[in-house]
Amino acid sequence: MKGKVVIVTGAASGIGEATALLFGREGAKVVVSDINSEAGQEVVNRIEKNGGKASFFKADVASAAENKALVDFAVKTYGKLDIAVNNAGIGGEANKIVDMSLEGWHRVIDVNLHSIFYGMKYQIEAMLRNGQGSVINIASILGSVGFEGSAGYVAAKHAAVGMTRTAAIEYSSQKIRVNAVGPAFIDTPLLDQLDDEVKNQLISLHPIGRLGRSEEVAELILWLGSDKASFATGSYYPIDGGYLAR
Numbered sequence: 001m002k003g004k005v006v007i008v009t010g011a012a013s014g015i016g017e018a019t020a021l022l023f024g025r026e027g028a029k030v031v032v033s034d035i036n037s038e039a040g041q042e043v044v045n046r047i048e049k050n051g052g053k054a055s056f057f058k059a060d061v062a063s064a065a066e067n068k069a070l071v072d073f074a075v076k077t078y079g080k081l082d083i084a085v086n087n088a089g090i091g092g093e094a095n096k097i098v099d100m101s102l103e104g105w106h107r108v109i110d111v112n113l114h115s116i117f118y119g120m121k122y123q124i125e126a127m128l129r130n131g132q133g134s135v136i137n138i139a140s141i142l143g144s145v146g147f148e149g150s151a152g153y154v155a156a157k158h159a160a161v162g163m164t165r166t167a168a169i170e171y172s173s174q175k176i177r178v179n180a181v182g183p184a185f186i187d188t189p190l191l192d193q194l195d196d197e198v199k200n201q202l203i204s205l206h207p208i209g210r211l212g213r214s215e216e217v218a219e220l221i222l223w224l225g226s227d228k229a230s231f232a233t234g235s236y237y238p239i240d241g242g243y244l245a246r
């Protein structure tokens with residue numbers, strides 16, 4: 001990762017935090033972005049303490065203008081953009097379709113789906129100027145199967161996978177690879193709203209017998225971002241302890 005410049009959104013917590021720390025350890029210059037400035041700055045401090053290079057930039061991924069500002073910041077600060085990890089996301093309102101509020105529907109689509117389009121629009125533009133790049137969109141196992149009470153989340157993640165495939169078809173010939181990652185349930189603050197009984201039920205859905213760890217997902221993201229993944233584009237990579245194998 002030496003010499004590479006990477007943006008990680010939602011990098012103040014969970015999978016994004018683990019990803020930013022791993023890229024930092026591997027020698028990339030990391031733009032840590034989140035709406036939570038305090039926790040985001042803390043991630044920067046940890047990367048720098050480990051001898052890495054990083055900067056924080058506050059951006060709300062649901063805003064096109066803030067996605068553009070984030071890319072501009074990365075290019076201005078480090079000269080180019082090589083890798084973008086579109087990770088920021090929310091669980092959203094947990095209700096079946098009849099009971100889901102219109103606000104809840106729109107919010108999860110804004111944060112989990114529009115964000116991916118806005119992100120790629122400006123990231124790929126910068127990568128085209130750079131002559132190469134790799135985009136990794138964080139979808140979910142729920143990018144390929146349904147889940148009760150999560151229609152908006154599931155719709156956003158399925159759409160993110162479809163958009164990933166389309167972006168790869170559009171830009172792979174110009175040396176920009178685009179892939180999606182599909183984690184099963186990972187033990188992050190996103191799951192904090194669940195009680196222990198529900199968490200245990202979730203664990204039972206994973207043949208491996210436990211939830212995943214952010215660091216395990218970060219390793220796959222790192223590989224997809226690296227030149228070692230030079231033939232990988234347009235694909236969706238579940239990382240799921242066997243969840244989708246049933």
Ligand SMILES: NC(=O)c1ccc[n+]([C@@H]2O[C@H](COP(=O)([O-])OP(=O)(O)OC[C@H]3O[C@@H](n4cnc5c(N)ncnc54)[C@H](O)[C@@H]3O)[C@@H](O)[C@H]2O)c1
Nearest residue numbers: 010012013014015035060061088089140185186188189190
């Ligand atoms: N945890 C899981 O079980 C799981 C499973 C599959 C996929 N995912 C996906 O992985 C990604 C990260 O999830 P996580 O579990 O690490 O969550 P998390 O809640 O631990 O972290 C998400 C981060 O995104 C930030 N964020 C939220 N809204 C934002 C916005 N509008 N703009 C910028 N930043 C924003 C939060 O401040 C937080 O720091 C999400 O896209 C999520 O859907 C998570």
